[in-house]
Amino acid sequence: MMGIGFPELMIILVIIMIIFGAGKLPEIGSAFGRSIKNFKTSMKEAQEEDSEGAEGDKAAIEGKDADGKELSDEEKELLARQKAQAEGEAKDKAMKDTADAFTSALPRKGSYDYSKDQEKA
Numbered sequence: 355m356m357g358i359g360f361p362e363l364m365i366i367l368v369i370i371m372i373i374f375g376a377g378k379l380p381e382i383g384s385a386f387g388r389s390i391k392n393f394k395t396s397m398k399e400a401q402e403e404d405s406e407g408a409e410g411d412k413a414a415i416e417g418k419d420a421d422g423k424e425l426s427d428e429e430k431e432l433l434a435r436q437k438a439q440a441e442g443e444a445k446d447k448a449m450k451d452t453a454d455a456f457t458s459a460l461p462r463k464g465s466y467d468y469s470k471d472q473e474k475a
Contacts, residue, residue: 374382425433 370382371379
């Protein structure tokens with residue numbers, strides 16, 4: 355009932371040609387294609403990161419500790435919380451370090467001395 359067929363696509367194409375002009379259509383198409391390609395590569399990278407993280411936590415997911423003993427549900431949940439907290443703290447520290455580096459590069463209020471510039475000139 356809500357399907358888009360060939361006549362509807364032709365009407366949409368004519369409207370786009372009226373709005374943007376025939377000369378802009380190749381630019382719009384290439385930009386659309388690049389955006390889809392970038393989206394696909396970013397999704398692939400995200401999946402690879404997830405699979406790498408999953409391999410590192412394979413023992414915890416299987417429910418075994420370092421000695422090979424089975425973990426209870428509470429212990430599994432505790433390990434997951436500890437891992438998430440450690441990742442969050444690492445991200446927070448990285449963001450704080452970046453912010454500190456940026457603010458240290460800014461001039462301090464009142465640190466500009468006009469008379470010193472006049473002496474140099």
